[in-house]
Amino acid sequence: MSQVAHTSSDEMIAYGKGKRMPLSLYKLRHSLAHVMAQAVTELFPDAKPTIGPPVENGFYYDFHVPKPFTPEDLARIEARMREIVNKHVDFVRREVSESEARELFKANPFKLELIDGLVQGVADDMGDKPTDAGQATVGDARPAASVISVYTHDTFTDLCRGPHVSNTREINPDAFKLAQSSGAYWRGDERRPMLQRIYGLAFYTPEELQQYLHTQEEARKRDHRKLGAELEIFLFDDEVGPGLPLWQPNGGILIEQLEALAKKMEEEAGYERVKTPHVTKEDLFLRSGHLPYYAESMYPPMTLEDGQKYYLKPMNCPFHHKIYAAKPRSYRDLPLRLAEYGTCYRYEQSGELFGLMRVRSMQMNDAHIYCTEEQFESEFLGVVNLYLKYFRIFGIEKYVMRLSLHSDEGLGKKYVDNKPLWLKTEDMVRRAMRDGNVPFYEAEDEAAFYGPKIDVQIFSAIGREFTLATNQVDFAVPPRFNLTYTDKDGQEKTPLCLHRAPLGTHERFIGFLIEHFAGAFPLWLAPIQAMLIPIADRHLDYCRNVERQLRACGIRARVDDGPDRMQNKIRKAQSMKIPYMLIVGDKEAQADAVAVRLRTGEDLKAMPVGQFIARARQLIESYALTL
RNA sequence: GCCCACAUAGCUCAGUAGGUAGAGCACACCCUUGGUAAGGGUGAGGUCACCGGUUCGAUCCCGGUUGUGGGCUCCA
Numbered sequence: 001m002s003q004v005a006h007t008s009s010d011e012m013i014a015y016g017k018g019k020r021m022p023l024s025l026y027k028l029r030h031s032l033a034h035v036m037a038q039a040v041t042e043l044f045p046d047a048k049p050t051i052g053p054p055v056e057n058g059f060y061y062d063f064h065v066p067k068p069f070t071p072e073d074l075a076r077i078e079a080r081m082r083e084i085v086n087k088h089v090d091f092v093r094r095e096v097s098e099s100e101a102r103e104l105f106k107a108n109p110f111k112l113e114l115i116d117g118l119v120q121g122v123a124d125d126m127g128d129k130p131t132d133a134g135q136a137t138v139g140d141a142r143p144a145a146s147v148i149s150v151y152t153h154d155t156f157t158d159l160c161r162g163p164h165v166s167n168t169r170e171i172n173p174d175a176f177k178l179a180q181s182s183g184a185y186w187r188g189d190e191r192r193p194m195l196q197r198i199y200g201l202a203f204y205t206p207e208e209l210q211q212y213l214h215t216q217e218e219a220r221k222r223d224h225r226k227l228g229a230e231l232e233i234f235l236f237d238d239e240v241g242p243g244l245p246l247w248q249p250n251g252g253i254l255i256e257q258l259e260a261l262a263k264k265m266e267e268e269a270g271y272e273r274v275k276t277p278h279v280t281k282e283d284l285f286l287r288s289g290h291l292p293y294y295a296e297s298m299y300p301p302m303t304l305e306d307g308q309k310y311y312l313k314p315m316n317c318p319f320h321h322k323i324y325a326a327k328p329r330s331y332r333d334l335p336l337r338l339a340e341y342g343t344c345y346r347y348e349q350s351g352e353l354f355g356l357m358r359v360r361s362m363q364m365n366d367a368h369i370y371c372t373e374e375q376f377e378s379e380f381l382g383v384v385n386l387y388l389k390y391f392r393i394f395g396i397e398k399y400v401m402r403l404s405l406h407s408d409e410g411l412g413k414k415y416v417d418n419k420p421l422w423l424k425t426e427d428m429v430r431r432a433m434r435d436g437n438v439p440f441y442e443a444e445d446e447a448a449f450y451g452p453k454i455d456v457q458i459f460s461a462i463g464r465e466f467t468l469a470t471n472q473v474d475f476a477v478p479p480r481f482n483l484t485y486t487d488k489d490g491q492e493k494t495p496l497c498l499h500r501a502p503l504g505t506h507e508r509f510i511g512f513l514i515e516h517f518a519g520a521f522p523l524w525l526a527p528i529q530a531m532l533i534p535i536a537d538r539h540l541d542y543c544r545n546v547e548r549q550l551r552a553c554g555i556r557a558r559v560d561d562g563p564d565r566m567q568n569k570i571r572k573a574q575s576m577k578i579p580y581m582l583i584v585g586d587k588e589a590q591a592d593a594v595a596v597r598l599r600t601g602e603d604l605k606a607m608p609v610g611q612f613i614a615r616a617r618q619l620i621e622s623y624a625l626t627l
Numbered sequence: 628g629c630c631c632a633c634a635u636a637g638c639u640c641a642g643u644a645g646g647u648a649g650a651g652c653a654c655a656c657c658c659u660u661g662g663u664a665a666g667g668g669u670g671a672g673g674u675c676a677c678c679g680g681u682u683c684g685a686u687c688c689c690g691g692u693u694g695u696g697g698g699c700u701c702c703a
Contacts, residue, residue: 060698068630068631070631071631071632179697180631180697181630181631181697181698182630182631182632182698183631183699184629184630184698184699184700185630185699185700188699188700190629190699190700190701194629194630194699195630195699196630196631197698197699199697199698225695225696229638230638236694236695238676238693238694238695242693242694242695296701297701297702344703346703348701348702349628349629349701349702350694351629351630351698351700351701352628352700352701352702353695354696357703358702358703365703466703467702467703468703469703504703505703508703509703533663534660535660535661535663536660536661536662537660538660539660563656564665564666565660565661565665566660566661566663567661567662567663567664567665567666568664568665569663570664571664572664572665573664574664575664581663583662583663585661585662586662587662595662595663601664
């Protein structure tokens, strides 16, 4: 079949979960995956290819091999791939019968399983390939009588839906690179065999590849794990345990500032603050339903002498429900909004821990709103608007709101088994978001066990996706706690509950903020806001005097009284990303002034101390992003 | 939890065909008192992650443990 080169009229093709890339790039990457499979099977005759789709920035292929690949193996494979590409071989598509396909791949049980899938008309799951018609596969259910096709290039034939480049001359041999190998479960199922996945990077041109590598390097510089250590914000200690961060004084300031902000915003929005314990009896989580649905994410229980089991809390909701239930509630009490920066513990799998972004102890910007069904929409939108207010303060522009829905397969397993209520509440959320004109997309099988939610998705510096904040509907748990209110008509009714955490957890939110600001926090958040730098030691007393004045006005100031020269003190303050460096010499000391240097390098020259204080306070109080 | 890699001074990293280690920065002290991103000198600091094994001898080779990183699975 004659094929297209990289045309400008490139259509976009879907891959992965709702992602898209140009068709020509897709073909390029997909073809490289086949070339890699050829190279691997030549060099490692025992290797059985399984699936190998294009992905963001490149491609991968999973192999069943007796021994994992070493970095040296990757180098050999990459070299062999380059030879194959340079042979300028054609990619040829052929349709085959089921029996011929089975004969071709009889030595490869993985391919045979894929053929089974094709024959049964189940999604073949070869990794998000286009259908024969060339459109995107979004989900499941392909027609039963699927065509089975194979692609051959050079000496290698693979079961594949295509499409591919027509000839490897369309691939620039210097625009790809094997990145890493790792383990991956067959079909993503941890009960099935572990395969070895090789990731490759692939672009149209070597320049794009270099650009990508350069961007990655830059991203690593703002990685919160690196900056968090350099800026002395948090640390992990082997004797404390994995996923249990220790906040240094600078981190403590960030936390206190965020809590102060939350408190202010929540007071304005009609929340009341509560406090609840970190441990609780098993009974509470049995009632809430966490134990069946959530047990594997909880730390194992502590058993007391009387046999009573206590758990560390993974969530705050059941405690808040108890506070709701403490007395009879009237419709006049609703909506009732209970807020708490609660500390929760989740036993995340060890391999999942990731700096501050995924930890085992976390402080959550939690609140539960109990309301009637009529109040639901305005309460839900109120929360969404609170998010947006926060995001404006932080200058967060790159985020996506995701409506996370249940999946039918998960009902009774991951999700409370009540489909009509799922559909109803999902629709309530959808309507609220549309009425509020808030853009969002929908994702199946991402809900909480008790209801649908709106998640705010962000990306870490190195590109990993996380839920930063969440706003969840809970239709399942209030009845379990027998939560009720007396309505106007005197009837007892069950309230709806909204769980919300606009600032997520301190851990993830601060991890995100570190990367978002590359460590250069806005003034109101900066752990040290102003560093006083004397030009000579004789200015130290004056510095200390100014420091006292600034602190008295609520400005976090310090004096650098170390042995360095002024230049080096500036350099150190700069590398700690301290917003203001206040340089003081004879002139300033005499004029009751400070010479203000910004961390941007801008020099504001000398100004009276009072003027500096006024400026800083105004910027702090307005949560300004400028200095 | 699974696969692989890595673990040397507070940090960034050298190093040894197996003979108990080194630099820069940071830190301490001395000289210098300097006007907007590194002044000079001296010094202290390491059970080479931990536990075993091989060896006359292990930081180095082997096994295990712990931790971290990249993925897989999973979530704020």
